[in-house]
Amino acid sequence: MDLTLSTEMQAFRDEVCAFLAAELPPELAEKGRRHQSLDKRDYEFWHAKLNDRGWLAPNWPKRFGGAEWDAVQRTIFEDECAMAHAPRVVPFGLSMLGPVLHKFGSEAQQNHWLPRILDGSDWWCQGYSEPGAGSDLAALKTAAARDGEHYVVNGQKTWTTLGQHANMIFCLVRTDPAAKKQEGISFLLIDMDTPGVEVRPITLIDGGAEVNEVWFTDVRVPVENLVGQENAGWTYAKYLLTHERTNIAGVGFSRAGLAAVKRIATRARQRGRPLIENPHFAARVAQVEMDLMAMATTNLRIVSRAAAGQAPGVESSLLKIKGTQIRQEITDLARRAAGPHALPFASEAVEGSNEPLPDPLEAGAVAASYFNNRKLSIFGGSNEIQREIYAKHLMKGAS
Amino acid sequence: MNFDLTEERQMLQDTLRRFLAEAQGDVWSGLAELGVIAALFSEEQGGFGGAGFDLALVFEELGRADLSLPLIDAVLVPGRLLAGLGEDVSGLMDGTERLALAHTEANGRYDLEWVETRADGDRLSGEKSAVIAASTADRLIVSARHSGAPDDTAGIGLWLVDPDAPGLTRRSYALAQGGEAADISLSDTPGTRLTEEGFDALADTMAAGLLAQTAETLGAMETALTMTQDYLGTRKQFGRPIGSFQALSHRMVDLMVAQEQARSAVILAAAHLDHPAEERDRVLSAAKNILGRTGQLVAEETIQLHGGIGMTDEYALSRFAKRIVMADHRFGDTDHHMERFIALGL
C-alpha cells in the first residue's frame, strides 16, 4: 500500500492550483466563501474559463471534447476547485445528460447537443421529480402522447434546480400509460421556450430561489428529441443517476467548510479569548476533522477502483451517507461558531435587504447555509434511499 | 406530587390556544386583552402570575403557533427588569408600550457580564448588537459600564434611553427565526439611570427569558412533530404511506422520546425559577442544553422525514425548524450551558 499521490498526480494538482490562482477572480471566490448565491453570468463565466482550458468536462471521452480523466484525477480537481470556492460546475448538462447522450444518443443528437453544452449555448436542467414522484421516481405521471412528428407533453415537474436559468430540460415522461411502472417511461429533451412551458420559482428555507416548478401544458416536442428507444427511458435514467453520484462525498466542500469554521472560531471571542481555544469547541472541530480525514481516504479507495470514465458502484451510497453527514456537521459548526452573530439573516426574499448585514466575524451567511444544506441528505437519492440500495445489496440472502 | 396545571392556568392555556389558532390582525392587543401579558408579572408588579409555570405555559402556546411575536424581547425581559427595579410597567401590561433591552455586544458571545459600552455619568457610548425588537421599542434599557474590566459583574449600570436620543443610531435587519433585530450605536447618548449595579437584576431577568425561550422552543417542537406525524400518515411513495417504512417510524419514536425529555427539562426549569440563583441556574442550564440538543434533532429530522417539501419557505415546518434551531443562539447556546452546568458543580 502506498498512500502518496504519484508524481504525475502531484504535478496535476499543482497545475490545477496554478490555474485556480490565475483564473478565479477573488470576488467570485468571496461570493462562494460567504455563501452568497451566484448569478447566471457567474456560472457562465466560470464554465467558459474551464472550457477554454479543456477542463469543463472531466468525465467526457476525448472524442466528445472531454478530458477523460480517471476518478482520482477528477477527485483532485473537484476538491481543489471546492477548496478555492470556485463556482460549482452546473452538473445537469455535463455530468448527467452528457454521459447519457454518449451512450444512448443518436449521432445526430451527439453532434448537435454535446458541443452546445460545452460552449454554453444551452443551459440544461433536470426534470425527474414530480410532486407525487420523489423517492419513488417511477411513479411519475407527466405524459407524452405521440401526435405525428411530435410528442404532446402535459404534467408537472418540481424541485428543478436552477431551472430559472435553463433553456433546455431533460425529462422523464410517461409514453405508455398502460405499461407497468418502470416500463412506459421515455427520456425526452424539451426546449423550454416552447409554448406551454411555465417555470415558477419555489422559495426555500434559506430564502433562496434555487429550485422551481416546471409546468407543461400541451407542449409540442419534436420526436427527434427522444433519446434512445421509446419506453426504455428508465434504463437511461438509472445510468444517469450513477453518474450523478460521482463526487458525491464532497470532500473538497468539507475541507473548505472546515477551514471556514476554524477561521470563524479564531475570530470569535469568548471572554476575550479566541473561541478555538475553548476545549469544548475545539473538541467538536477536532472530531469532524478526524472523520473527514478517514472519509477522504474512503473516498479515494472507492473512486480509485472505478475505471476511467466510469462511476463507482453501490459503494457510492456509503460515500453519499458519510459525505453528507460530515458536510452537514460542518455547516452546523460554522453556525455555532458564529454564536449570536449567526442571527442576522440575509435573504433574497426579504425586500430592501441590499444593505450588507453586520458580520464582524466575516462568517458569511452561516445560518442560511446550515438550513440550505439540509438538502444534501434529501436530494440525489435521499440518505434513506441510499440505505435501501445498500441494504438490498447486503441482504440479498435475507429476502 | 401533581403534574397537572392549576384550574386557572388550564383556563389560560385553553383560551390562549383557541385564540392563537384563529389569531389574525392585531394579535398583540388581543394578547393583552386576554391577560396573557399580565400573566407574565406578579401581583406586586401589577400582574396576576409571574411564576415559572405561568411563563412556561404562555410561551409554550406561543411556540406552538405559526407566529413570530417578540414577546420575550419586547415585554418579558425588559418588563421584568423594570418591574424588578420598582418601575411602573402598566403600559406593557395593557399592550400600549413596547421596550427592548440593549445589552449584548459583539465580543460578549453569551456571557452576561461582558459589557464594554461605557458610562460617563449618565452619558453612554458603545455598540450593542443583535437587539431584538429594537425597531418597535418606545424606550430602550441600555447596560453600560462605569467601572471595572469588561468581564466584571460589578460596575454595570442600567439606563432608560429614548430611541431618538442624540448620538443613537439603529441599524435593523431580519432574523432567521422571523422578526427583526438591530445593532445600536451610542455616542455620548443621554440616559436616565435606573441603577448603578444592575448585574443581579439582569441575571434574574435573563433567567426568566431563558425559561420562556425553552418553553417556546418546546411548543415549536410539538407542532413540528405533529406536522411530521400527519405527513408520514398521508404522504405516499411506493404505493404506501411513508410512515409504514420502519426506517422512518422508528425515528419518529426517537423524536417523541426527545420531546418528552425536553418537556421535563422545561417543567424542571419552571419549578426552579424562583429558587436561589445557583440552584436555579444549574437547572436552567440543564434545560437550555437539553432543548438545544433535542431541538436540533427535531428540527433536522422533521425536515428530513418530509423530504423536499420540508425545505420550502411556503410550508410552515421550515419556519418552526428555524425558530427551534435559532433559539440556540439566544440566552446562551448548548455549549455555553454545558460549561455553566459544569462550573456550578458536578
Ligand SMILES: Cc1cc2nc3c(=O)[nH]c(=O)nc-3n(C[C@H](O)[C@H](O)[C@H](O)COP(=O)(O)OP(=O)(O)OC[C@H]3O[C@@H](n4cnc5c(N)ncnc54)[C@H](O)[C@@H]3O)c2cc1C
Ligand atoms: C434543493 C433540492 C434540489 C433538487 N433538485 C432537483 C432537480 O434538479 N431535479 C429533480 O428532478 N429533482 C430534484 N430534487 C428532488 C429530489 O430528488 C427529491 O426531493 C428526492 O428524491 C426526495 O423526494 P421527495 O422530496 O418527494 O420526498 P419523499 O420521497 O416523499 O420522501 C419523504 C421521506 O421519506 C423517505 N422515504 C421515502 N421512501 C422511503 C423508503 N422506501 N424507505 C425509507 N424511507 C423512505 C425519504 O428518505 C424522506 O425522508 C431536488 C430536491 C431538493 C430538496
